[in-house]
Amino acid sequence: MIMHIDMDAFFASVEQRDNPDLAGKVLVVGGASDRGVVAAASYEARRYGIHSAMPMFMARARCPHLVIVPPRKQRYSEVSRSIMAILDDYSPVVEQVSIDEAYLDAAGCQRLFGPPEAMARAIKAEIRQKQALTCSIGVAPLKFLAKIASDMHKPDGLTVIFPEEVAERIAVLPIEKVPGVGRKARQQLSRLGIRQLGDVCRFKPVQLTERLGKFGHRLMELAQGRDATRVTVHAPAKSISSECTLPADTRDRGVLRRHLLSQSQEVGRQLRRQGYLARTITLKLKQSDFRQLTRSFSLTRPSHASETIFRTAAALLDQQSLETPIRLIGVGASALVGDTTPQQVSLFESREHQATGWEKVDRAVDRITARFGQSAVHRGSLDPPEDIGRD
Incomplete structure (x- = not known):
């Protein structure tokens, strides 16, 4: 379970x-x-x-x-770590999927904590006692059903789906409740007359894959009560990002670069704290008409240097015409690898490699902000927009 x-x-x-x-x-x-x-x-x-x-x-x-x-954010992260520590005491297999949710594999834990329902009640009681917070828990033999079950009786809920109940639950499960079924997929499924997950079994797999690609195959598996995904300990982060909605729509590149610099520092700090290097840097822009633009660039050498992130994002911004004012801007880092991964050293110096010299500065700033808070020190160029990006 x-x-x-x-x-x-x-x-x-x-x-x-x-x-x-x-x-x-x-x-x-x-x-x-x-x-x-x-x-x-x-x-x-x-x-x-x-x-x-x-x-x-x-x-x-x-x-x-x-x-x-x-x-x-720091307070929520602190509380989150305390809650995950509680879960670690109940099972060696805990997968944190966000700051406020996690999966737990209860296999082999019955001798210590009793059946899964009793174990779930013990977890809820300990979180309430130690953190004065409530949680909702779903228990099921399939991972996707456990997530659905946790949402059934919020707040402070506990829902258990026993193995003998799986087929009955799947047959009547509204299709929009299935993880991964978004607006577009729901529209496609509605045209086929699929309103509940059990309706999927009336179709051949090829009919679903023609409409939904690989997700059609997964949907068929879920409808048949099969879910191959398992609880994975310490699933690696896929990306780290920072974004904000601007106080006013703007085409002012100086203003936009100032936000990029602040966001790049935050993304770099998170990469270093979590032990990652990023191969790909992404600029995210949302225009005043709510149309969203994303532009990415792959580094020749993965980095967690804030300067590298900023220079890359700023260069992507420079390539945009900005004919329409911008209401939201953000920076993302993806294609992550561990910071202990061996890297090929270049024989020739480049701006990308020059920027890695900032890593010592980054580490020093990280130590200061960890002790005195993020407002204790920051780049001087965060204040005068005209100086941003100068060496």
């Missing part, structure tokens, strides 16, 4: 726990400006139809007395 542990309204719940005056308030975590978005909504806020990723101006319109709290 596999468990999916999902913290309830995590960011908002941490804020309400840390500040008792916020308990019971209609609260969201996110940027306070109308251009911001909701990062998390308390269950009190959800009763007003407010949810994560909603524009803040819409959230305010739905609830005039809405309480908006700025996010505290």
Whole structure:
């Protein structure tokens, strides 16, 4: 049996726990400006139809007395680590998939903690006792069903799907509940008359793969009660990114580069903290008409130097015409490899290799900010936009 542990309204719940005056308030975590978005909504806020990723101006319109709290990423990460440490005490096979959710393989743990349902109740009780937070847990013999089950009775829920119930649950499971079924896939499946996962079994695999590609094959497997994915310990990160919605739409390259520099420093800091080098740097832009652009560049030598990330992202920005004002900008690092991976040394110096000289500076800044906070030191060029990118 596999468990999916999902913290309830995590960011908002941490804020309400840390500040008792916020308990019971209609609260969201996110940027306070109308251009911001909701990062998390308390269950009190959800009763007003407010949810994560909603524009803040819409959230305010739905609830005039809405309480908006700025996010505290370091605090949430700290609490998350404590919760994952609790899970590690129950099973050696724990896969953290985000800051507030994880899978746990309960195989072989019955002698210590009893059957999976009793084990899940013990986990919920310990998280409540040690962290004063609630979580919802789904237990099932298949990984995808465990995730679906954890969402069935939120908040503070516990749902167990026993092996003999799998076929019955799958037959009536709404297709939009299946992980991976997005808007486009749902439209394709609707044209085929597929409303529930069990309906998939009426079709041949080739009919689904013609419409949905490889995902059609996986959908058929899930409909037949087969899920080959397993709980994987310490699944490596696929990418690290930082982005923000701008206070005002702009075509000012100086303003955009200043945000890129700050974001590159954050991405570099996360890469170094997690022990990764990135082969690919991606620039993300969202225009005032909400059309999104992404541009990527693959480095000849993987890096976690903030300077390399910034120079690459800035060069990608320079290639854009910016005919339409920009409302959101971001930097991403992907194609990650461990920072102990051997690298081919070039015989010739390049700007990319010159930038790696900043790594010693990065490490020193990392030590300072870890001790005194991220506002303790930063690049001087974060202040005067005209100096950004100069040597």
